[in-house]
Amino acid sequence: MNKCFFFDRDGIVNVLLDNAYVRKIEEFIFIEEFFDIFKYIKSRSYLAIVITNQQGIGKDLMTDEDLNNIHNWMQEEIYKRTNYKFDDIFYCGELDSARSFRRKPAPGMFYEAIEKWDIDTKNSFMLGDSFRDSIAANAAGIKSILIGDFYQDQADYVFTSLKDFIKVIDKIVS
Numbered sequence: 001m002n003k004c005f006f007f008d009r010d011g012i013v014n015v016l017l018d019n020a021y022v023r024k025i026e027e028f029i030f031i032e033e034f035f036d037i038f039k040y041i042k043s044r045s046y047l048a049i050v051i052t053n054q055q056g057i058g059k060d061l062m063t064d065e066d067l068n069n070i071h072n073w074m075q076e077e078i079y080k081r082t083n084y085k086f087d088d089i090f091y092c093g094e095l096d097s098a099r100s101f102r103r104k105p106a107p108g109m110f111y112e113a114i115e116k117w118d119i120d121t122k123n124s125f126m127l128g129d130s131f132r133d134s135i136a137a138n139a140a141g142i143k144s145i146l147i148g149d150f151y152q153d154q155a156d157y158v159f160t161s162l163k164d165f166i167k168v169i170d171k172i173v174s
Contacts, residue, residue, distance in 0.1 A: 001120035005041040005173070006110070006142065007034075007086075009052035011129035012162070013074070021056035023066060025073045033162035035081050037127070040169055042084040047117055050089040051109045051126070051136070057093030064093065088113065104132040110140035125173060127165075131155075145172070 010016045015029040022028050041048055050071075056062045075085045090109040092102040102108035110126075113119060126137030127145045134144035134155035146155040147162055157172060159165040 001118050001123075002047050003045070003123040004047040004049055004113070004117065004119045004142075005124065006049050006051050006113070006126040006137065007038075008126070008128035008130065008133045009050050012127055012147065013050070016129070021054075021059075021061055022070060023056060023062045025070055028070055028074060030077070031162060033166060035078075036166055037162065037169065038078065038084065039082045040166075041173065042082065044173065046124075046173075047087045047119065048084070049113050049117070050086050050091070051104065051113065051133075052089070052091045053096075053104050053132070054091045054093050055095055058095035058098070067091065067093070088117065104130075105135035105139075107136045107139040110136060110142060114140065 007013055010022065013031065013034050014022060015031060017027065038048060054067055057064060057067060071089050079085050090113055092100055092109060094100040094103055096103065100106065114121060121141035124142045125145055126133055126142050128134065129147045131154055134146050137144040144155040145157040145165065147159055147165060150158045152158050
């Protein structure tokens, strides 16, 4: 079985836009601390998988092709900076109102990844910035790490910033 480190995208990999969706490459701005975390994870032989809600598709603000173009560009840029890429990207473009089993906080995308990649959930983590990330991860049996202003009981680990997480990453992730 494979150990995996799941990443939410907006707010962890790239800057979360205020009341907007990243709809084109020019709007995608990496969070610098992400690269240190990503290199650390990949150097420890973890799979790295994105699990992201992308409701902008359901709102007809972008298409699946637009999102795939952004993700292809993102992968190329990550490779240039780290010599690694995400092993896979799972996204749900449906509206929140659809109550999709794939859309976080439901665990559907995690279950898909677990089955596809033979993931050992007990030795895997989810790094996110929303309670939806921790609820979905924990429902799938994956330890959750939240970045932001959360209470400890909302995730297995809570840090105020990616910088704070980086300081202790080696104590949590082996």
